Amino acid sequence: MTTDQILDLLAAIALLLGALLSVAAGVGLLRFPDALSRMHAATKPQILGLIFVLIAVALSARSWSTLLALLPVVLFQMLTAPISAHMIGRAGYRTGNFRKDTLVVDELESVIDRASREDQPSSDSGDRQD
Amino acid sequence: MITDVVFLAVGVLLAAAALLALFRIVRGPSLLDRMIASDMMLTTLILVVGAEMAYNHHTRNIPMMVVLAAIAIFATVAVARYVSKQDTPQEQAQEPSRGPGELS
Numbered sequence: 001m002t003t004d005q006i007l008d009l010l011a012a013i014a015l016l017l018g019a020l021l022s023v024a025a026g027v028g029l030l031r032f033p034d035a036l037s038r039m040h041a042a043t044k045p046q047i048l049g050l051i052f053v054l055i056a057v058a059l060s061a062r063s064w065s066t067l068l069a070l071l072p073v074v075l076f077q078m079l080t081a082p083i084s085a086h087m088i089g090r091a092g093y094r095t096g097n098f099r100k101d102t103l104v105v106d107e108l109e110s111v112i113d114r115a116s117r118e119d120q121p122s123s124d125s126g127d128r129q130d
Numbered sequence: 131m132i133t134d135v136v137f138l139a140v141g142v143l144l145a146a147a148a149l150l151a152l153f154r155i156v157r158g159p160s161l162l163d164r165m166i167a168s169d170m171m172l173t174t175l176i177l178v179v180g181a182e183m184a185y186n187h188h189t190r191n192i193p194m195m196v197v198l199a200a201i202a203i204f205a206t207v208a209v210a211r212y213v214s215k216q217d218t219p220q221e222q223a224q225e226p227s228r229g230p231g232e233l234s
Contacts, residue, residue, distance in 0.1 A: 026150030
């Protein structure tokens with residue numbers, strides 16, 4: 001095999017790894033029970049799968065300037081993916097869109113209980129005697 | 131040629147991932163599940179654009195990938211914000227498992 005063919009094969013293998021992560025996320029989206037665990041599955045190809053595909057593009061183009069042009073893609077994705085995951089997780093918890101029995105520990109529950117009790121001191125003061 | 135076989139497998143796997151995300155968008159059951167699935171479908175779209183560039187040996191689609199990676203967040207954040215603004219602690223206490231996120 002020539003060097004070109006070997007580089008093409010390496011690019012194809014990197015693409016295959018990215019596609020495998022993507023289909024794993026799809027299966028997780030299909031099989032997992034609640035919104036929070038589905039979110040866990042769906043975020044796998046967002047960073048690592050994207051990095052594999054960008055490696056494949058750089059290997060196929062074989063130039064440093066292309067690699068430099070690809071860096072903003074992964075940079076923007078790394079900046080924005082945690083924000084959307086945070087918003088989805090927050091909304092998922094607040095709307096009760098998760099299964100209690102799959103949680104090992106729920107640290108937010110006691111905090112929210114205390115905050116909502118302190119919010120309404122006059123209406124239900126009987127509950128504050130604990 | 132083994133490279134062509136690998137590229138074919140990549141195409142099949144990415145199509146399968148997009149179809150699974152589409153299935154979750156259609157089935158729901160909640161609005162958040164649909165947003166997660168559409169986010170995942172957009173990620174698959176970015177991967178497909180990149181895979182097409184690697185297959186055809188050109189770099190014309192890189193600006194599209196940059197823009198998609200930068201603005202993929204907007205729809206998710208807007209909808210997630212809207213969902214969590216709808217509910218109040220009283221409703222949450224009464225029916226913890228079925229909140230207003232169950233719009234369908």
